[in-house]
Amino acid sequence: MMAHLGTKKAGAARVAGGGFGNRKNKQVQGNGMTGWWWGLWIASNVAGNVALRVVMHAEEIDGYMWANIATQISDWIGIPSSIATLLVVQRIYAMQMASLRRNAEAVDLS
Template sequence: MHEQKELPSAQELQPSDQRAKLAITLVWIVMALNMLSLGSGYYSYQLLCQIEEGIEVPLDVASKSDLLELVIAIGYLVAFVISGVTFLRWFTRAYSNLKLRTPYTDHTMPWVWASWFVPIISAFRPFKIMSELYRRTSTLLSEAGADLQNRHTSAVLGWWWALWLVSNVVTNASLRYSMTAESVEELINVAIINLIDNAIGIPLAVITVKVIHDYAKLESRLFDIDQAVVIDDTMLPPNDTDPSEQPS
């Protein structure tokens, strides 16, 4: 049987709402760059199709198209890395707070971030950790008497993780194929794969924002309840009366 865990103090708990907002902002930036990449990629695809059909494409037009794609790709890569860092900072803070609130959790803190990078494990462990965050926090709110009007089911998390896995598969395929592509036909195939990858990235970004936002709301409600409990405790009058002196 697990021992009952005392309510963590305000000094122990660290709100993650600011980290959530920053992570959401970076995801929107990544999505914007992804949309730019989708547009420039489609333009390059059209140029390649013209070349395949024997239509002459001016060298300066092709060069400008390649340069535009390169600039957008670099910007996207930088934004994606920063976005990943901000997401992991929010993710680890949220799980750290959960560990302070519950008698036990399914994972240790090192695995919260390491699970994203270890082969095979990265295909399922982060999803389990996110699901645990939602499940246990919802349970804590229910036990505190909170009215959860909008139940956060596993459907949203399922779509989020499915899109993430598909996006990774398509991205890896694009990288491998682009390293060996030489003919116009092969370059067209690479362009198509990139367009698919960019197209997947848009709904993935939207649903990622929802996942972060929805959990941030759950955690914020839990913090409000904690603060209310602390305030109620401080307003209680001190009981200095010796029980032996009370009238029988």
């Protein structure tokens, strides 16, 4: 598969040093989901804060109706925010597992 890359000691040094090349300063490009998660998380928190303030100032049935609407909006924004969170966590997990496999291959080849 790959050419012999040196001794086990050299392979372990490559793994401990971050692998092949200088990857410490490498910027990883995302797929945009992190931006969606961040935006939805902020929107959900702002909507929740607005809903709380509307509830705290409600004194009559009309105020409580507006508070109910504000709370529902906050809850509905929270659903896609939760889905985006799940997708971001799955992507991070996949990247971590890919990195683990690459590092394991580097040590095995040494």
